[in-house]
Amino acid sequence: MHAGLVGMPNHRLIYVPHPISREPSSKCREYIEGNDPVTGRPVLDEIVEALTKPLTKEDMIESLEERPVPRLLGPDTDEGLQRLFFEEKMTDYLPIVLPTEERVAEMLTGTSHKPDEVVGELRSGYEALSFTVEKVAANAVMAGARPEYLPVILALAASGVPAIATSTQSFARMIVVNGPIRHEIEMNSGCGAMGPFNQANAVLGRVATFMSLNLGGGGVPNLTYWGSQGNSLNYNHVTFAENEEGLPSGWKPFHIQKGFKPGDSVVSYFHGYGIWHWKNTYDEKRHKAILQMANWVLPSGAYRSGLGLLLDPIVARDLVQEGFPSKGALSEYVYDNTKLPFREYWRYHLVEGMTLPAAQQGVEPYASWLKEPKKTMINRYRNPEEISILVVGGSTNAFWQAGDWRYIGSFSIDEWR
Amino acid sequence: MNTVINPRGQLPVKQQIAMAPRLDNLDGKTIYIVDVRWPYTHQFSQEMYNVLSGRYPKTTFLLRDKSGSYGEDDPGLWAEIQEKGDGVVMAVGH
Numbered sequence: 001m002h003a004g005l006v007g008m009p010n011h012r013l014i015y016v017p018h019p020i021s022r023e024p025s026s027k028c029r030e031y032i033e034g035n036d037p038v039t040g041r042p043v044l045d046e047i048v049e050a051l052t053k054p055l056t057k058e059d060m061i062e063s064l065e066e067r068p069v070p071r072l073l074g075p076d077t078d079e080g081l082q083r084l085f086f087e088e089k090m091t092d093y094l095p096i097v098l099p100t101e102e103r104v105a106e107m108l109t110g111t112s113h114k115p116d117e118v119v120g121e122l123r124s125g126y127e128a129l130s131f132t133v134e135k136v137a138a139n140a141v142m143a144g145a146r147p148e149y150l151p152v153i154l155a156l157a158a159s160g161v162p163a164i165a166t167s168t169q170s171f172a173r174m175i176v177v178n179g180p181i182r183h184e185i186e187m188n189s190g191c192g193a194m195g196p197f198n199q200a201n202a203v204l205g206r207v208a209t210f211m212s213l214n215l216g217g218g219g220v221p222n223l224t225y226w227g228s229q230g231n232s233l234n235y236n237h238v239t240f241a242e243n244e245e246g247l248p249s250g251w252k253p254f255h256i257q258k259g260f261k262p263g264d265s266v267v268s269y270f271h272g273y274g275i276w277h278w279k280n281t282y283d284e285k286r287h288k289a290i291l292q293m294a295n296w297v298l299p300s301g302a303y304r305s306g307l308g309l310l311l312d313p314i315v316a317r318d319l320v321q322e323g324f325p326s327k328g329a330l331s332e333y334v335y336d337n338t339k340l341p342f343r344e345y346w347r348y349h350l351v352e353g354m355t356l357p358a359a360q361q362g363v364e365p366y367a368s369w370l371k372e373p374k375k376t377m378i379n380r381y382r383n384p385e386e387i388s389i390l391v392v393g394g395s396t397n398a399f400w401q402a403g404d405w406r407y408i409g410s411f412s413i414d415e416w417r
Numbered sequence: 418m419n420t421v422i423n424p425r426g427q428l429p430v431k432q433q434i435a436m437a438p439r440l441d442n443l444d445g446k447t448i449y450i451v452d453v454r455w456p457y458t459h460q461f462s463q464e465m466y467n468v469l470s471g472r473y474p475k476t477t478f479l480l481r482d483k484s485g486s487y488g489e490d491d492p493g494l495w496a497e498i499q500e501k502g503d504g505v506v507m508a509v510g511h
Contacts, residue, residue, distance in 0.1 A: 007433045018511045022457045028464040044472065051448065051504045052440050059436045067428040074420035081421055090424060099422045122426065129426030138422040168511065215426040302486060353456030354486040361484060
């Protein structure tokens with residue numbers, strides 16, 4: 001499928017039943033000696049045929065094909081255009097605001113950058129598409145954004161990070177905004193910040209998905225999206241502003257941890273699958289309970305895992321009283337107390353698939369880990385920086401959430417004002 | 418009636434690549450079986466090697482693990498196959 005999309009349409013593919021991972025050799029032999037579940041023909045015959053059947057003229061074509069994309073769609077009625085966006089898979093199948101030229105022009109007042117400026121490239125499917133400021137503005141209109149959100153959206157677009165990936169796993173993103181723009185666009189960092197109670201919080205993640213579909217060429221199930229179950233977070237991901245005002249003394253806002261200044265406006269992207277809610281608030285110290293959540297995350301290595309702790313301000317204050325004067329101190333504690341036995345570490349699926357090959361190639365630190373005595377405990381996380389701590393919530397109770405959120409990067413919003 | 422700005426980005430130039438020439442038959446040929454190293458699927462590639470070697474004794478099958486993880490390139494192996502091989506079967510697992 002991939003080969004066909006990028007230039008080898010008749011690439012010879014043969015299928016066997018799957019999954020084959022961890023299946024015994026006898027089952028694998030049965031599959032190889034059996035029939036292709038797609039064509040119904042014997043797999044072995046197909047292998048030989050793929051190697052020996054003469055090429056057709058079409059198989060031997062070498063060509064370059066320009067694929068111009070028209071600037072405008074329509075004219076049509078509003079109903080017809082809504083239907084077109086659905087049919088062409090350019091939306092999340094909820095109603096959109098149609099990006100008329102007038103609306104896009106108004107959206108463009110949210111930035112000083114010119115409409116035809118190339119922002120960058122995004123690859124959500126198998127190809128990297130390029131796009132301009134105007135294209136980003138069109139997606140922003142569709143999602144219901146206001147012009148003042150546009151610098152945040154342009155920063156997300158320019159990051160080159162797609163919100164939706166092709167993988168058979170069903171990823172989502174976490175999107176966190178820090179700095180003065182939180183107030184300028186009236187984002188919610190308090191009560192219900194991760195719920196559907198604020199326009200900016202709701203819209204920014206939705207635009208990220210639209211940009212993956214339209215600027216990244218992804219999001220078509222069984223073609224450019226293979227997530228077996230999908231992820232409802234992809235509607236708008238986990239999008240909020242950090243409650244910088246709720247941070248206890250000594251705890252720095254996330255963007256400052258990443259080297260930005262307090263007055264900078266920054267958006268940070270994280271990769272993961274979902275969130276877990278912790279509500280057992282009275283039985284033990286919070287830092288002990290956090291370890292239980294931290295131990296749910298897949299071990300990190302060449303496949304980078306991560307933990308995102310989303311703490312209500314009450315919990316953050318409690319943690320200071322429990323002996324954690326900074327976010328960094330808590331990250332260090334989690335890093336040091338979530339080790340796992342050598343054998344358990346190396347048998348994890350993605351450790352076997354990604355970290356072991358790297359270790360065998362001599363890539364450090366994995367090569368050294370592999371040489372450790374079998375009784376060694378291996379760190380679940382590669383370093384404390386893989387444990388991100390964010391304060392969010394309205395102090396209505398001492399709850400917190402966590403997720404397998406791996407930090408991707410932080411991106412300047414101010415560059416796009 | 419309305420027109421709207423097309424929200425889609427610019428697709429890159431699509432390059433169609435000619436497929437490699439096929440073989441007349443497998444006799445006397447060297448066929449690489451490449452395991453891309455999806456986790457815990459090596460037994461599949463090994464069985465493919467066993468079955469093909471048993472069924473086509475006049476053909477030399479070579480089983481190779483691609484270096485690195487399943488998503489990484491391995492130019493060295495591709496060069497080896499181009500120099501020494503007549504064909505390749507790549508097993509992409511799940």
